[in-house]
Amino acid sequence: MKSLAKDTAIYGLSSIIGKFLNYLLVPLYTYVLARTDDYGIVTNLYAWTALLLVLLTYGMETGFFRFVNREDYNAPNVYKTAFLTLLTTSTLFAVLVVLFQHPLANVLGYADHSEFVAMMFVTVAVDAFASIPFAYLRYQKRPILFAALKLLFVVLNIAFNILFLVILGKNDVFYVFLSNILATTIQTLCLLPFTMPKGGRFDGQVLKDMLRYSLPLLVLGVAGIMNQTLDRILFPYLYTGEDAQAQLGIYGACFKVAMVMMMFTQAFRYAYEPFVFAKHKDRQSAEAYADAMKYYIIFSYLILLGVIFYLDIFRYIISSAYWEGLKIVPVVLWTYVFQGIYFNLSFWYKLTDETKWGAYFSLIGLGITLVLQIIGVPRIGYWASCGSSLVCYFAIMLLSYFIGQKKAPIPYDLKRIGLYTVLTLALLVIYYVIRLHIDLNMWVMMAIGTVLLGIYLFILTRKDFPIANVLRNRRNNGSGR
DSSP states (O other): OHHHHHHHHHHHHHHHHHHHHHHTHHHHHHHHSSOHHHHHHHHHHHHHHHHHHHHHHTTHHHHHHHHHTOTTSOHHHHHHHHHHHHHHHHHHHHHHHHHTHHHHHHHHTOTTOHHHHHHHHHHHHHHHHHHHHHHHHHHTTOHHHHHHHHHHHHHHHHHHHIIIIIISOOOSHHHHHHHHHHHHHHHHHHHHHHHSOOSOOOOHHHHHHHHHHHHHHHHHHHHHHHHHHHHHHHHHHHOOSTTHHHHHHHHHHHHHHTHHHHHHHHHHHHHHHHHHHHHTTSTTHHHHHHHHHHHHHHHHHHHHHHHHHTHHHHGGGSOGGGGGGGGGHHHHHHHHHHHHHHHHHTHHHHHTTOTHHHHHHHHHHHHHHHHHHHHHHHHHTHHHHHHHHHHHHHHHHHHHHHHHHHHSOOOOOHHHHHHHHHHHHHHHHHHHHHHHHSOOOHHHHHHHHHHHHHHHHHHHHHHTSOHHHHHHHHHHHHTTO
């Protein structure tokens, strides 16, 4: 747990700093770009690139962690095989995109701006290749170097955006995509000297074994990422109003306000994935997974409460032109909580090599998402988009838990998890009853939120982080006992 906490803190610090700095791009875009439609274009194309990234990595990142930790496989061979395979497929994809950028742009609805599509899709090809070198850094337990290189991209991306959009006054979406491809290319060039394969050889049998393990994860990954991004991909096609791109821009901007929860989930994932595969050899691994789940949920609820109680401050991340969509933020936060729990639960089928279950769950979730969006978006707009994601992750979270407990039972502390769930819901009910029925200004409401957050922290320190015990242990250690 200490090792996991340390790595999570380092990955988390880089992720939080990076995402916070990227937060600065959200107000930059919403305040500088001419229309909400422009941010709708950014939202839509970034959703496409997220889907493509999963396709181009085809589960090899998780496959790498699975096989590089197995004693019957040569670790250098596993890494070199994965490295060269991703390099080949990513390069081929980038070449095809450049050659066929105009037909692609026509299909995606950007016939007049094929350069948008070309730049973003080449960028995702570079990102796909870099996923294996970054996974290698995690395998080597080099979180500081990992964090530094991730932050390098963020700093460069912000610098290029400021240069083009602010200093040079180029308030055009083209320069958003140009900044991204420049920053990604420089980051990858800086990454390679630390991660070029040294020793080992390309092994065809290793590749076959990795693909056999990873390809079901591709189905899982595609369905999973579509559960996350399908709302932003389909919205322009399903929304019946004339302002589809503007509504998508509002939805995308308000989605960013809830990114604090996504930062925590991502940081936890970076540390947890190699931890799980390494810990799997330990007899007490089940207890460790149960503890990790409990603490993930505890801190997820803490973040959720903090964002909701201080939303009157967080809203200034985006221009007031987008504020009409802020009511979706609590829904998005709960979606991230369920998504994180589902990720924690997913290791039972990865460790037992039954990755087909992940594909089943993701396809069920995709079906739920697709049906709810097709029915709801034409009627209630982006409320259906965020609501479908919430229902999707809640459903597959429950499915994964109940089936997982039969296949590979883990003694989760349901009593303590239930306590914090009930506490969180009770605090939210109190907050919204006061907010909806009493006319108070934002400062008074944030003061009330602070008190409610203090209640959560008080119970947290009494139940799971007893300060008295910590101080007593420190005194005992200091006295030599």
